[in-house]
Amino acid sequence: MARFEVPEGWVVQAYRFAMDPTPTQLRALASHAGAARFAHNHMLSLVKAVMDQRAAERSYGISEDQLTPTLGWSLPALRKTWNQRKESCAPWWGENSKEAYNTGLDGLARALDAWSASRRGRRAGRPVGFPRFKSARTPRSVRFTTGTFRIGADRRHVTLPRLGAIRTH
Secondary structure (H helix, E strand, O other): OOOOOOOOOOOOOOOOOOEOOOHHHHHHHHHHHHHHHHHHHHHHHHHHHHHHHHHHHHHOOOOHHHOOOOOOOOHHHHHHHHHHHHHHHOOOHHHOOHHHHHHHHHHHHHHHHHHHHHHOOOOOOOOOOOOOOOOOOOOOOOOOOOOOOEEOOOOOEEEEOOOEEEEEO
């Protein structure tokens, strides 16, 4: 994955907030984090199924051009496949921001890239194993990178897509 170079004259800013959500907002945040986990696990299971199917077909002696089509592991490829499947596998997808699903897919794309690079010897450090499914016990998180997010005029609230204004500490 190519590294982003900051163009001359640009300023990069990032903010980290300690939020103080209401119980309703807390449930919505949990829903967003759960959606990220669901997208990650769903697409990981699809990647594994395609890999296992192709391995089985090879063991039957099927030629390479007749194998099940591969599934792209890049973020755009995973996002395209997710968008084609989300209506059937997650009919509730519209309740959360698209950023929630993108968070899970981005993590999966990075994990698959690290595993692939590690297998080929193009990654420094310890060998990386195949990505694992995320359980409900893993730390929950979601990132918002696009959409309407801003700091309130009172400097005490942050506005996030689909969640609205959330009070900060």
